Amino acid sequence: MSGEVAAEIRTTHILDLAAAGKRLDGRGPDDYRPVSVEPGFVATADGSALVRIGETVVVSGVKLEPGKPFPDTPNAGVLTTNAELVPLSSPTFEPGPPQPGAIEVSRVVDRAIRAAESIDLTRLCVTPGEKTWVCYVDIHVLDHSGNLIDAAMLAGISALAHSTVPAKRFELGEADYPLEVQHFPVECTFVRLGDSIVVDPSFDEEQAAQGRLTVATDELGRVVAMQKGLVGAFSPDDVRETVQRALAHGDRLRKRAQGGSA
Amino acid sequence: MGSVGAKDVPVLLSPEGLRIDGRRLDELRPIRIQAGPLHQADGSAFVEWGANKVMAAVYGPREVHPRHLQQNHKAVIQCKYNMAAFSVDERKRPGLDRRSQEISKVIAEAFESVVFAEEFPRTSIDVYIEVLQANAGTRCAGLVAASVALADAGIPMVDLLPAVAVGKVAGQIALDLKKEEDNFGEADLPMALVPQSGRLVLLQMEGHMTPEELSRSLDLGVQGCKAIYEKMKQALRDRYTTARLPAEGP
Numbered sequence: 001m002s003g004e005v006a007a008e009i010r011t012t013h014i015l016d017l018a019a020a021g022k023r024l025d026g027r028g029p030d031d032y033r034p035v036s037v038e039p040g041f042v043a044t045a046d047g048s049a050l051v052r053i054g055e056t057v058v059v060s061g062v063k064l065e066p067g068k069p070f071p072d073t074p075n076a077g078v079l080t081t082n083a084e085l086v087p088l089s090s091p092t093f094e095p096g097p098p099q100p101g102a103i104e105v106s107r108v109v110d111r112a113i114r115a116a117e118s119i120d121l122t123r124l125c126v127t128p129g130e131k132t133w134v135c136y137v138d139i140h141v142l143d144h145s146g147n148l149i150d151a152a153m154l155a156g157i158s159a160l161a162h163s164t165v166p167a168k169r170f171e172l173g174e175a176d177y178p179l180e181v182q183h184f185p186v187e188c189t190f191v192r193l194g195d196s197i198v199v200d201p202s203f204d205e206e207q208a209a210q211g212r213l214t215v216a217t218d219e220l221g222r223v224v225a226m227q228k229g230l231v232g233a234f235s236p237d238d239v240r241e242t243v244q245r246a247l248a249h250g251d252r253l254r255k256r257a258q259g260g261s262a
Numbered sequence: 263m264g265s266v267g268a269k270d271v272p273v274l275l276s277p278e279g280l281r282i283d284g285r286r287l288d289e290l291r292p293i294r295i296q297a298g299p300l301h302q303a304d305g306s307a308f309v310e311w312g313a314n315k316v317m318a319a320v321y322g323p324r325e326v327h328p329r330h331l332q333q334n335h336k337a338v339i340q341c342k343y344n345m346a347a348f349s350v351d352e353r354k355r356p357g358l359d360r361r362s363q364e365i366s367k368v369i370a371e372a373f374e375s376v377v378f379a380e381e382f383p384r385t386s387i388d389v390y391i392e393v394l395q396a397n398a399g400t401r402c403a404g405l406v407a408a409s410v411a412l413a414d415a416g417i418p419m420v421d422l423l424p425a426v427a428v429g430k431v432a433g434q435i436a437l438d439l440k441k442e443e444d445n446f447g448e449a450d451l452p453m454a455l456v457p458q459s460g461r462l463v464l465l466q467m468e469g470h471m472t473p474e475e476l477s478r479s480l481d482l483g484v485q486g487c488k489a490i491y492e493k494m495k496q497a498l499r500d501r502y503t504t505a506r507l508p509a510e511g512p
Binding site: 084090 | 299300301302303306313315317318319321324327342344346347348349350351352353356357388390391392394395396397
Protein backbone atom coordinates (compact mmCIF):
# COMPACT_ATOMS: atom_id res chain seq x y z
CA MET A 1 0.00 0.00 0.00
CA SER A 2 1.55 3.26 -1.15
CA GLY A 3 -0.79 5.69 0.55
CA GLU A 4 -0.46 8.30 3.22
CA VAL A 5 -0.01 5.78 6.02
CA ALA A 6 3.11 4.28 4.49
CA ALA A 7 4.40 7.76 3.71
CA GLU A 8 3.98 8.80 7.35
CA ILE A 9 6.00 5.82 8.52
CA ARG A 10 8.72 6.79 6.08
CA THR A 11 8.81 10.43 7.21
CA THR A 12 11.51 9.97 9.84
CA HIS A 13 13.60 8.00 7.39
CA ILE A 14 13.19 10.67 4.70
CA LEU A 15 14.27 13.40 7.13
CA ASP A 16 17.29 11.37 8.31
CA LEU A 17 18.36 10.82 4.73
CA ALA A 18 17.90 14.52 3.89
CA ALA A 19 20.18 15.47 6.77
CA ALA A 20 22.88 13.39 5.07
CA GLY A 21 22.16 15.01 1.68
CA LYS A 22 20.40 11.89 0.39
CA ARG A 23 16.91 11.01 -0.84
CA LEU A 24 14.73 7.91 -0.70
CA ASP A 25 14.94 7.28 -4.44
CA GLY A 26 18.69 7.82 -4.63
CA ARG A 27 18.60 11.35 -6.04
CA GLY A 28 20.67 14.26 -4.81
CA PRO A 29 18.93 17.39 -3.43
CA ASP A 30 19.05 19.17 -6.80
CA ASP A 31 18.27 16.20 -9.08
CA TYR A 32 15.03 16.43 -11.05
CA ARG A 33 13.41 13.14 -12.10
CA PRO A 34 13.42 12.24 -15.84
CA VAL A 35 10.91 14.37 -17.75
CA SER A 36 9.14 13.58 -20.99
CA VAL A 37 6.59 15.55 -22.99
CA GLU A 38 4.41 13.96 -25.64
CA PRO A 39 2.50 16.63 -27.60
CA GLY A 40 -0.65 15.74 -29.52
CA PHE A 41 -1.63 12.85 -27.22
CA VAL A 42 -5.37 13.54 -27.51
CA ALA A 43 -6.70 13.90 -31.05
CA THR A 44 -10.10 15.28 -29.96
CA ALA A 45 -8.43 18.30 -28.32
CA ASP A 46 -7.29 21.44 -30.18
CA GLY A 47 -3.94 20.98 -28.46
CA SER A 48 -2.70 18.43 -25.94
CA ALA A 49 0.30 16.98 -24.17
CA LEU A 50 1.09 14.02 -21.94
CA VAL A 51 3.79 14.81 -19.40
CA ARG A 52 5.72 12.40 -17.22
CA ILE A 53 7.93 13.43 -14.33
CA GLY A 54 9.30 10.18 -12.99
CA GLU A 55 6.18 8.13 -12.24
CA THR A 56 3.86 11.16 -12.20
CA VAL A 57 1.66 11.32 -15.30
CA VAL A 58 -0.49 14.28 -16.31
CA VAL A 59 -2.40 14.88 -19.53
CA SER A 60 -3.65 18.26 -20.65
CA GLY A 61 -6.09 19.13 -23.41
CA VAL A 62 -6.90 22.57 -24.81
CA LYS A 63 -10.28 23.42 -26.29
CA LEU A 64 -11.16 26.69 -28.01
CA GLU A 65 -14.73 27.73 -28.64
CA PRO A 66 -16.54 31.01 -29.36
CA GLY A 67 -18.08 32.80 -26.41
CA LYS A 68 -18.70 36.22 -24.87
CA PRO A 69 -15.93 38.37 -23.37
CA PHE A 70 -16.25 39.46 -19.74
CA PRO A 71 -18.00 42.87 -19.46
CA ASP A 72 -14.95 44.44 -17.79
CA THR A 73 -12.53 43.23 -20.50
CA PRO A 74 -14.53 43.59 -23.73
CA ASN A 75 -11.41 43.42 -25.91
CA ALA A 76 -9.87 40.33 -24.37
CA GLY A 77 -10.40 36.64 -24.86
CA VAL A 78 -11.14 34.30 -21.99
CA LEU A 79 -8.65 31.78 -20.61
CA THR A 80 -9.73 29.15 -18.10
CA THR A 81 -7.46 26.61 -16.44
CA ASN A 82 -8.98 23.65 -14.66
CA ALA A 83 -7.16 20.74 -13.03
CA GLU A 84 -8.95 17.49 -12.23
CA LEU A 85 -7.31 15.36 -9.57
CA VAL A 86 -9.43 12.35 -10.49
CA PRO A 87 -9.60 9.50 -7.97
CA LEU A 88 -7.95 7.21 -10.51
CA SER A 89 -4.62 8.91 -9.89
CA SER A 90 -4.16 8.41 -6.17
CA PRO A 91 -5.56 6.39 -3.25
CA THR A 92 -6.05 9.68 -1.40
CA PHE A 93 -8.31 11.37 -3.95
CA GLU A 94 -12.05 10.94 -3.69
CA PRO A 95 -14.81 11.50 -6.24
CA GLY A 96 -16.77 14.71 -5.98
CA PRO A 97 -16.38 18.45 -6.47
CA PRO A 98 -12.82 19.79 -6.84
CA GLN A 99 -10.88 19.67 -3.57
CA PRO A 100 -8.69 22.58 -2.40
CA GLY A 101 -5.62 20.71 -3.69
CA ALA A 102 -6.95 20.60 -7.24
CA ILE A 103 -8.03 24.23 -7.07
CA GLU A 104 -4.57 25.26 -5.92
CA VAL A 105 -2.92 23.40 -8.83
CA SER A 106 -5.32 25.06 -11.32
CA ARG A 107 -4.78 28.53 -9.90
CA VAL A 108 -1.00 28.34 -9.64
CA VAL A 109 -0.75 27.15 -13.26
CA ASP A 110 -3.29 29.73 -14.41
CA ARG A 111 -1.38 32.52 -12.68
CA ALA A 112 1.91 31.61 -14.37
CA ILE A 113 0.28 31.47 -17.82
CA ARG A 114 -1.35 34.87 -17.27
CA ALA A 115 1.56 36.63 -15.59
CA ALA A 116 3.99 35.50 -18.26
CA GLU A 117 1.50 36.72 -20.89
CA SER A 118 1.88 33.39 -22.65
CA ILE A 119 -1.22 34.12 -24.68
CA ASP A 120 -2.05 37.58 -26.01
CA LEU A 121 -5.69 37.58 -24.94
CA THR A 122 -6.55 40.59 -27.10
CA ARG A 123 -5.78 38.48 -30.15
CA LEU A 124 -8.44 35.99 -29.09
CA CYS A 125 -11.10 38.69 -29.36
CA VAL A 126 -13.26 38.48 -32.48
CA THR A 127 -15.76 41.33 -31.99
CA PRO A 128 -15.13 43.58 -28.95
CA GLY A 129 -17.81 43.17 -26.31
CA GLU A 130 -19.60 40.58 -28.42
CA LYS A 131 -17.60 37.58 -29.43
CA THR A 132 -14.28 36.10 -28.45
CA TRP A 133 -12.46 32.80 -28.27
CA VAL A 134 -12.75 31.03 -24.94
CA CYS A 135 -9.65 28.94 -24.31
CA TYR A 136 -10.06 26.06 -21.87
CA VAL A 137 -6.95 24.38 -20.52
CA ASP A 138 -8.09 21.16 -18.85
CA ILE A 139 -5.52 19.19 -16.90
CA HIS A 140 -6.13 15.58 -15.91
CA VAL A 141 -3.84 13.91 -13.40
CA LEU A 142 -3.47 10.19 -14.15
CA ASP A 143 -0.74 9.03 -11.76
CA HIS A 144 0.14 11.08 -8.69
CA SER A 145 3.70 10.32 -7.65
CA GLY A 146 4.42 13.82 -6.43
CA ASN A 147 5.00 17.34 -7.79
CA LEU A 148 1.69 17.83 -9.57
CA ILE A 149 2.16 21.59 -9.97
CA ASP A 150 5.25 21.26 -12.18
CA ALA A 151 3.71 18.44 -14.19
CA ALA A 152 0.40 20.28 -14.66
CA MET A 153 2.20 23.47 -15.71
CA LEU A 154 4.39 21.67 -18.22
CA ALA A 155 1.39 19.80 -19.63
CA GLY A 156 -0.74 22.94 -19.83
CA ILE A 157 1.81 25.17 -21.52
CA SER A 158 2.94 22.38 -23.87
CA ALA A 159 -0.66 21.76 -24.89
CA LEU A 160 -1.15 25.50 -25.54
CA ALA A 161 2.05 25.64 -27.58
CA HIS A 162 0.71 22.89 -29.81
CA SER A 163 -2.83 24.24 -30.13
CA THR A 164 -4.73 25.12 -33.26
CA VAL A 165 -7.49 27.74 -33.26
CA PRO A 166 -10.43 25.94 -34.94
CA ALA A 167 -11.56 29.02 -36.88
CA LYS A 168 -12.84 27.05 -39.85
CA ARG A 169 -14.88 24.62 -37.75
CA PHE A 170 -16.71 27.48 -36.04
CA GLU A 171 -16.94 29.51 -39.25
CA LEU A 172 -14.90 32.38 -37.84
CA GLY A 173 -12.22 32.30 -40.52
CA GLU A 174 -11.02 30.76 -43.72
CA ALA A 175 -8.66 28.30 -42.12
CA ASP A 176 -7.51 27.05 -38.74
CA TYR A 177 -4.32 28.62 -37.47
CA PRO A 178 -1.80 27.89 -34.72
CA LEU A 179 -2.37 29.54 -31.33
CA GLU A 180 0.55 31.84 -30.68
CA VAL A 181 2.38 31.27 -27.41
CA GLN A 182 4.55 34.34 -26.71
CA HIS A 183 6.20 33.15 -23.53
CA PHE A 184 6.84 29.72 -22.10
CA PRO A 185 6.65 29.69 -18.29
CA VAL A 186 7.50 26.57 -16.31
CA GLU A 187 7.08 25.90 -12.61
CA CYS A 188 9.76 24.42 -10.41
CA THR A 189 8.77 23.09 -7.00
CA PHE A 190 10.90 22.48 -3.92
CA VAL A 191 10.14 21.10 -0.47
CA ARG A 192 11.90 21.58 2.82
CA LEU A 193 13.10 18.41 4.55
CA GLY A 194 14.82 19.55 7.75
CA ASP A 195 17.60 21.94 6.75
CA SER A 196 17.63 20.64 3.21
CA ILE A 197 15.56 22.05 0.33
CA VAL A 198 15.07 19.47 -2.40
CA VAL A 199 13.73 19.91 -5.92
CA ASP A 200 10.91 17.94 -7.58
CA PRO A 201 9.44 16.19 -4.51
CA SER A 202 8.16 12.65 -4.76
CA PHE A 203 4.79 11.70 -3.24
CA ASP A 204 6.46 10.49 -0.03
CA GLU A 205 8.61 13.60 0.23
CA GLU A 206 5.53 15.79 -0.07
CA GLN A 207 3.98 13.94 2.88
CA ALA A 208 7.12 14.49 4.93
CA ALA A 209 7.67 18.08 3.74
CA GLN A 210 7.98 21.01 6.13
CA GLY A 211 6.92 23.54 3.51
CA ARG A 212 6.72 23.67 -0.24
CA LEU A 213 7.84 26.46 -2.55
CA THR A 214 7.00 26.75 -6.24
CA VAL A 215 8.71 29.26 -8.52
CA ALA A 216 7.55 29.89 -12.08
CA THR A 217 10.08 31.35 -14.50
CA ASP A 218 9.92 32.15 -18.19
CA GLU A 219 12.46 31.96 -21.01
CA LEU A 220 13.52 35.60 -20.41
CA GLY A 221 14.70 34.68 -16.91
CA ARG A 222 11.79 36.47 -15.24
CA VAL A 223 10.09 35.12 -12.13
CA VAL A 224 6.39 35.21 -13.06
CA ALA A 225 4.67 33.44 -10.19
CA MET A 226 5.36 31.86 -6.82
CA GLN A 227 3.40 29.80 -4.35
CA LYS A 228 4.35 28.68 -0.88
CA GLY A 229 2.30 25.72 0.28
CA LEU A 230 2.01 23.17 3.10
CA VAL A 231 2.93 23.83 6.72
CA GLY A 232 6.44 25.18 7.07
CA ALA A 233 8.60 28.26 6.55
CA PHE A 234 11.36 29.59 4.30
CA SER A 235 13.82 32.41 5.06
CA PRO A 236 14.38 35.17 2.50
CA ASP A 237 17.77 33.59 1.77
CA ASP A 238 16.08 30.23 1.20
CA VAL A 239 13.79 31.94 -1.31
CA ARG A 240 16.67 33.69 -3.09
CA GLU A 241 18.59 30.43 -3.42
CA THR A 242 15.49 28.57 -4.57
CA VAL A 243 14.81 31.14 -7.30
CA GLN A 244 18.33 30.61 -8.69
CA ARG A 245 17.83 26.86 -8.73
CA ALA A 246 14.38 27.27 -10.32
CA LEU A 247 15.88 29.34 -13.15
CA ALA A 248 18.42 26.61 -13.95
CA HIS A 249 15.84 23.82 -13.80
CA GLY A 250 13.38 25.95 -15.75
CA ASP A 251 15.76 26.18 -18.69
CA ARG A 252 16.16 22.41 -18.74
CA LEU A 253 12.41 21.79 -18.44
CA ARG A 254 11.68 24.18 -21.31
CA LYS A 255 14.23 22.45 -23.51
CA ARG A 256 12.61 19.09 -22.80
CA ALA A 257 9.18 20.49 -23.58
CA GLN A 258 10.19 22.27 -26.73
CA GLY A 259 12.44 19.51 -28.02
CA GLY A 260 9.95 16.68 -27.40
CA SER A 261 10.77 13.77 -25.12
CA ALA A 262 14.11 13.35 -23.44
CA MET B 263 -22.81 13.77 -31.21
CA GLY B 264 -22.16 15.76 -34.36
CA SER B 265 -20.51 19.05 -33.43
CA VAL B 266 -21.97 20.90 -36.38
CA GLY B 267 -25.68 20.40 -37.23
CA ALA B 268 -27.02 17.51 -39.25
CA LYS B 269 -24.92 17.50 -42.38
CA ASP B 270 -25.13 15.11 -45.28
CA VAL B 271 -25.00 11.52 -44.21
CA PRO B 272 -21.65 10.10 -45.30
CA VAL B 273 -21.45 6.92 -47.35
CA LEU B 274 -21.20 4.39 -44.54
CA LEU B 275 -20.95 1.28 -46.68
CA SER B 276 -19.23 1.03 -50.06
CA PRO B 277 -20.67 -1.08 -52.90
CA GLU B 278 -17.93 -3.63 -52.06
CA GLY B 279 -19.34 -3.90 -48.53
CA LEU B 280 -16.51 -1.99 -46.88
CA ARG B 281 -17.08 0.52 -44.09
CA ILE B 282 -15.98 4.12 -43.80
CA ASP B 283 -12.55 3.09 -42.48
CA GLY B 284 -12.17 0.13 -44.84
CA ARG B 285 -13.28 -2.53 -42.37
CA ARG B 286 -15.55 -5.43 -43.18
CA LEU B 287 -18.84 -5.69 -41.28
CA ASP B 288 -17.48 -8.26 -38.80
CA GLU B 289 -14.14 -6.58 -38.23
CA LEU B 290 -12.96 -4.90 -35.01
CA ARG B 291 -10.97 -1.68 -34.90
CA PRO B 292 -7.32 -2.15 -33.84
CA ILE B 293 -7.03 -2.69 -30.07
CA ARG B 294 -3.99 -2.23 -27.89
CA ILE B 295 -4.21 -3.08 -24.19
CA GLN B 296 -1.53 -2.27 -21.65
CA ALA B 297 -1.84 -3.76 -18.17
CA GLY B 298 -0.43 -1.92 -15.15
CA PRO B 299 0.71 1.45 -16.57
CA LEU B 300 -0.10 3.37 -13.35
CA HIS B 301 1.97 3.24 -10.16
CA GLN B 302 -0.37 4.56 -7.47
CA ALA B 303 -3.32 2.31 -8.27
CA ASP B 304 -3.57 -1.29 -7.03
CA GLY B 305 -4.34 -2.30 -10.62
CA SER B 306 -4.60 -0.38 -13.88
CA ALA B 307 -4.94 -0.71 -17.64
CA PHE B 308 -4.76 1.56 -20.67
CA VAL B 309 -6.81 0.71 -23.73
CA GLU B 310 -6.42 2.25 -27.17
CA TRP B 311 -9.26 1.02 -29.29
CA GLY B 312 -9.63 2.68 -32.67
CA ALA B 313 -9.53 6.37 -31.80
CA ASN B 314 -10.59 5.75 -28.17
CA LYS B 315 -8.08 6.19 -25.36
CA VAL B 316 -9.28 4.99 -21.97
CA MET B 317 -7.44 4.57 -18.67
CA ALA B 318 -8.82 2.47 -15.82
CA ALA B 319 -7.59 2.08 -12.26
CA VAL B 320 -8.69 -0.15 -9.39
CA TYR B 321 -8.24 0.57 -5.68
CA GLY B 322 -9.10 -2.00 -3.07
CA PRO B 323 -10.40 -3.96 -1.39
CA ARG B 324 -10.26 -1.00 1.00
CA GLU B 325 -12.45 0.88 3.49
CA VAL B 326 -15.87 1.87 2.22
CA HIS B 327 -16.55 5.56 1.57
CA PRO B 328 -19.25 6.66 2.19
CA ARG B 329 -19.57 4.33 5.15
CA HIS B 330 -23.32 3.67 4.88
CA LEU B 331 -22.76 1.73 1.64
CA GLN B 332 -20.81 -0.92 3.54
CA GLN B 333 -22.13 -4.48 3.30
CA ASN B 334 -21.49 -6.95 6.10
CA HIS B 335 -21.35 -10.03 3.91
CA LYS B 336 -19.48 -8.83 0.82
CA ALA B 337 -17.44 -6.12 -0.85
CA VAL B 338 -19.26 -3.31 -2.64
CA ILE B 339 -18.06 -2.50 -6.13
CA GLN B 340 -18.14 1.20 -6.88
CA CYS B 341 -17.49 2.41 -10.40
CA LYS B 342 -16.93 5.95 -11.67
CA TYR B 343 -16.90 6.45 -15.44
CA ASN B 344 -15.73 9.96 -16.29
CA MET B 345 -15.01 11.76 -19.55
CA ALA B 346 -12.20 14.31 -19.75
CA ALA B 347 -13.36 17.74 -20.92
CA PHE B 348 -11.16 17.45 -24.01
CA SER B 349 -12.15 13.88 -24.90
CA VAL B 350 -14.92 14.92 -27.31
CA ASP B 351 -15.23 17.44 -30.15
CA GLU B 352 -17.29 19.93 -28.20
CA ARG B 353 -15.77 20.47 -24.77
CA LYS B 354 -17.63 18.51 -22.12
CA ARG B 355 -18.26 20.32 -18.85
CA PRO B 356 -16.25 18.49 -16.18
CA GLY B 357 -18.19 16.56 -13.59
CA LEU B 358 -20.96 14.05 -13.24
CA ASP B 359 -23.81 13.94 -15.72
CA ARG B 360 -26.69 11.50 -16.03
CA ARG B 361 -25.11 9.56 -18.87
CA SER B 362 -21.89 8.96 -16.90
CA GLN B 363 -23.86 7.92 -13.84
CA GLU B 364 -25.90 5.40 -15.77
CA ILE B 365 -22.82 3.94 -17.46
CA SER B 366 -21.05 3.74 -14.08
CA LYS B 367 -24.00 1.85 -12.65
CA VAL B 368 -24.31 -0.78 -15.39
CA ILE B 369 -20.54 -1.34 -15.43
CA ALA B 370 -20.45 -1.78 -11.63
CA GLU B 371 -23.30 -4.28 -11.88
CA ALA B 372 -21.50 -6.18 -14.64
CA PHE B 373 -18.47 -6.59 -12.38
CA GLU B 374 -20.60 -7.53 -9.37
CA SER B 375 -21.73 -10.47 -11.48
CA VAL B 376 -18.19 -11.87 -11.79
CA VAL B 377 -16.15 -10.70 -8.79
CA PHE B 378 -16.01 -12.99 -5.71
CA ALA B 379 -17.16 -10.08 -3.55
CA GLU B 380 -18.11 -12.30 -0.60
CA GLU B 381 -14.40 -12.89 0.03
CA PHE B 382 -13.96 -9.27 1.11
CA PRO B 383 -16.82 -8.34 3.48
CA ARG B 384 -17.07 -4.71 4.68
CA THR B 385 -14.74 -3.41 1.95
CA SER B 386 -15.02 -1.46 -1.25
CA ILE B 387 -13.48 -2.25 -4.62
CA ASP B 388 -13.28 1.07 -6.44
CA VAL B 389 -13.11 1.08 -10.21
CA TYR B 390 -12.28 4.36 -11.97
CA ILE B 391 -12.55 4.82 -15.72
CA GLU B 392 -11.22 7.96 -17.38
CA VAL B 393 -12.04 8.51 -21.04
CA LEU B 394 -9.26 10.67 -22.49
CA GLN B 395 -10.23 10.48 -26.14
CA ALA B 396 -13.64 9.30 -27.29
CA ASN B 397 -14.74 7.82 -30.60
CA ALA B 398 -17.84 5.66 -29.93
CA GLY B 399 -17.74 2.55 -27.79
CA THR B 400 -16.18 4.17 -24.72
CA ARG B 401 -18.28 2.18 -22.25
CA CYS B 402 -17.01 -1.06 -23.80
CA ALA B 403 -13.43 0.20 -23.93
CA GLY B 404 -13.79 1.34 -20.32
CA LEU B 405 -15.19 -1.99 -19.26
CA VAL B 406 -12.36 -3.88 -20.97
CA ALA B 407 -9.79 -1.58 -19.35
CA ALA B 408 -11.43 -1.92 -15.92
CA SER B 409 -11.59 -5.69 -16.23
CA VAL B 410 -7.86 -5.94 -16.99
CA ALA B 411 -7.20 -3.47 -14.14
CA LEU B 412 -9.19 -5.68 -11.72
CA ALA B 413 -7.11 -8.69 -12.76
CA ASP B 414 -3.95 -6.58 -12.43
CA ALA B 415 -5.07 -5.69 -8.89
CA GLY B 416 -5.38 -9.40 -8.08
CA ILE B 417 -9.13 -9.31 -7.44
CA PRO B 418 -10.53 -12.85 -7.77
CA MET B 419 -13.15 -13.12 -10.51
CA VAL B 420 -15.02 -15.80 -12.40
CA ASP B 421 -13.51 -14.48 -15.61
CA LEU B 422 -12.36 -11.38 -17.48
CA LEU B 423 -15.12 -9.32 -19.09
CA PRO B 424 -14.61 -8.59 -22.77
CA ALA B 425 -17.11 -6.09 -24.21
CA VAL B 426 -18.04 -4.72 -27.60
CA ALA B 427 -20.89 -2.89 -29.31
CA VAL B 428 -22.74 -4.15 -32.35
CA GLY B 429 -24.74 -1.76 -34.46
CA LYS B 430 -26.55 -1.27 -37.68
CA VAL B 431 -24.91 0.64 -40.49
CA ALA B 432 -26.64 1.32 -43.82
CA GLY B 433 -29.09 -1.44 -42.97
CA GLN B 434 -26.39 -3.99 -42.19
CA ILE B 435 -25.37 -5.48 -38.84
CA ALA B 436 -21.82 -4.32 -38.09
CA LEU B 437 -19.34 -4.98 -35.30
CA ASP B 438 -17.70 -2.22 -33.23
CA LEU B 439 -19.06 1.07 -34.59
CA LYS B 440 -16.82 4.10 -34.87
CA LYS B 441 -18.09 7.62 -34.34
CA GLU B 442 -19.50 8.41 -37.80
CA GLU B 443 -21.24 5.05 -37.88
CA ASP B 444 -22.64 5.60 -34.40
CA ASN B 445 -23.88 9.12 -35.25
CA PHE B 446 -25.63 8.11 -38.43
CA GLY B 447 -26.23 4.43 -37.66
CA GLU B 448 -29.62 2.92 -36.93
CA ALA B 449 -28.87 0.92 -33.80
CA ASP B 450 -26.31 0.43 -31.06
CA LEU B 451 -26.05 -2.66 -28.87
CA PRO B 452 -23.19 -2.73 -26.35
CA MET B 453 -22.61 -5.98 -24.49
CA ALA B 454 -20.15 -7.63 -22.10
CA LEU B 455 -19.60 -11.38 -22.09
CA VAL B 456 -18.48 -13.84 -19.44
CA PRO B 457 -16.51 -16.15 -21.75
CA GLN B 458 -16.57 -19.06 -19.24
CA SER B 459 -20.33 -19.23 -19.14
CA GLY B 460 -21.22 -17.62 -22.44
CA ARG B 461 -23.59 -15.23 -20.63
CA LEU B 462 -23.95 -11.49 -20.96
CA VAL B 463 -23.61 -9.27 -17.89
CA LEU B 464 -23.99 -5.94 -19.66
CA LEU B 465 -26.52 -5.39 -22.39
CA GLN B 466 -28.02 -2.18 -23.64
CA MET B 467 -29.74 -1.33 -26.88
CA GLU B 468 -30.91 1.76 -28.67
CA GLY B 469 -32.32 2.01 -32.17
CA HIS B 470 -34.31 -0.21 -34.48
CA MET B 471 -33.71 -3.91 -35.09
CA THR B 472 -35.90 -6.79 -36.09
CA PRO B 473 -35.78 -9.84 -33.79
CA GLU B 474 -33.82 -11.61 -36.49
CA GLU B 475 -31.27 -8.78 -36.72
CA LEU B 476 -31.00 -8.72 -32.95
CA SER B 477 -30.30 -12.43 -32.91
CA ARG B 478 -27.52 -12.08 -35.49
CA SER B 479 -26.14 -9.07 -33.59
CA LEU B 480 -25.83 -11.13 -30.43
CA ASP B 481 -23.87 -13.81 -32.28
CA LEU B 482 -21.60 -11.20 -33.87
CA GLY B 483 -21.04 -9.50 -30.51
CA VAL B 484 -20.13 -12.75 -28.78
CA GLN B 485 -17.67 -13.48 -31.57
CA GLY B 486 -16.14 -10.00 -31.15
CA CYS B 487 -15.93 -10.40 -27.37
CA LYS B 488 -14.02 -13.65 -27.78
CA ALA B 489 -11.41 -11.95 -29.97
CA ILE B 490 -11.05 -9.14 -27.40
CA TYR B 491 -10.81 -11.74 -24.59
CA GLU B 492 -7.62 -13.11 -26.20
CA LYS B 493 -6.08 -9.63 -26.30
CA MET B 494 -6.98 -9.03 -22.65
CA LYS B 495 -5.29 -12.26 -21.58
CA GLN B 496 -2.25 -11.45 -23.69
CA ALA B 497 -1.95 -7.99 -22.08
CA LEU B 498 -1.87 -9.61 -18.63
CA ARG B 499 0.65 -12.21 -19.75
CA ASP B 500 2.87 -9.47 -21.19
CA ARG B 501 2.70 -7.52 -17.96
CA TYR B 502 3.65 -10.42 -15.72
CA THR B 503 6.31 -11.96 -17.90
CA THR B 504 8.18 -8.70 -18.47
CA ALA B 505 7.73 -7.62 -14.84
CA ARG B 506 9.79 -10.57 -13.61
CA LEU B 507 12.77 -9.76 -15.82
CA PRO B 508 15.57 -7.89 -14.06
CA ALA B 509 15.56 -4.17 -14.86
CA GLU B 510 19.04 -4.36 -16.34
CA GLY B 511 21.08 -7.17 -17.81
CA PRO B 512 24.09 -8.72 -16.06
